[in-house]
Amino acid sequence: QKEVEQDPGPLSVPEGAIVSLNCTYSNSAFQYFMWYRQYSRKGPELLMYTYSSGNKEDGRFTAQVDKSSKYISLFIRDSQPSDSATYLCATNLLSGGYNKLIFGAGTRLAVHP
Amino acid sequence: ETGVTQTPRHLVMGMTNKKSLKCEQHLGHNAMYWYKQSAKKPLELMFVYSLEERVENNSVPSRFSPECPNSSHLFLHLHTLQPEDSALYLCASSQGRTGVNEQFFGPGTRLTVL
Numbered sequence: 491q492k493e494v495e496q497d498p499g500p501l502s503v504p505e506g507a508i509v510s511l512n513c514t515y516s517n518s519a520f521q522y523f524m525w526y527r528q529y530s531r532k533g534p535e536l537l538m539y540t541y542s543s544g545n546k547e548d549g550r551f552t553a554q555v556d557k558s559s560k561y562i563s564l565f566i567r568d569s570q571p572s573d574s575a576t577y578l579c580a581t582n583l584l585s586g587g588y589n590k591l592i593f594g595a596g597t598r599l600a601v602h603p
Numbered sequence: 604e605t606g607v608t609q610t611p612r613h614l615v616m617g618m619t620n621k622k623s624l625k626c627e628q629h630l631g632h633n634a635m636y637w638y639k640q641s642a643k644k645p646l647e648l649m650f651v652y653s654l655e656e657r658v659e660n661n662s663v664p665s666r667f668s669p670e671c672p673n674s675s676h677l678f679l680h681l682h683t684l685q686p687e688d689s690a691l692y693l694c695a696s697s698q699g700r701t702g703v704n705e706q707f708f709g710p711g712t713r714l715t716v717l
Contacts, residue, residue, distance in 0.1 A: 589699075
């Protein structure tokens with residue numbers, strides 16, 4: 491079983507739609523849950539993160555963690571063509587004295603006008 | 604720009620060639636990473652350097668050899684690669700060992716092995 495599972499998509503939505511991106515994870519020791527966004531020909535960049543369970547909102551983006559079901563979600567409201575990218579969920583694990591990130595495979599999102 | 608640069612951006616090499624990838628971070632971070640990104644697969648952590656000491660070598664074949672001469676520079680030396688090594692190689696850096704450990708990524712080197 492992979493430590494972090496993510497449907498690679500692709501996901502195609504019209505502009506203005508609400509987008510839901512999801513991941514599941516296997517290790518209850520994970521504490522931070524992150525979403526990275528990767529545009530074509532660029533490296534991933536941190537979009538937002540949450541610590542433990544709960545919601546976090548940043549503009550049109552909401553990150554949600556449900557530790558009881560080991561489920562991570564990212565919601566995008568009023569999606570824009572500029573949101574077209576690959577979204578990677580990630581979590582961290584303290585290992586060997588340093589903080590190791592574990593990534594999902596990434597979901598490719600296309601928002602069309 | 605994230606403050607992490609990688610060269611070259613594209614590299615095509617034969618299986619018998621020797622080449623090197625270079626990464627430089629301008630953020631004053633104390634940890635640097637090499638990842639391999641293949642289509643539809645999670646980022647694979649290859650190597651981690653913390654305070655210029657290698658702290659992780661994630662079962663990577665010996666045909667990949669990292670080098671970290673100082674806290675700002677990281678190299679990945681390549682020799683006798685296989686076609687399945689074709690992928691995007693990403694360098695990242697971060698500061699600190701605890702907390703969220705935000706990693707800043709470079710744009711990657713797209714490697715093709717013929």
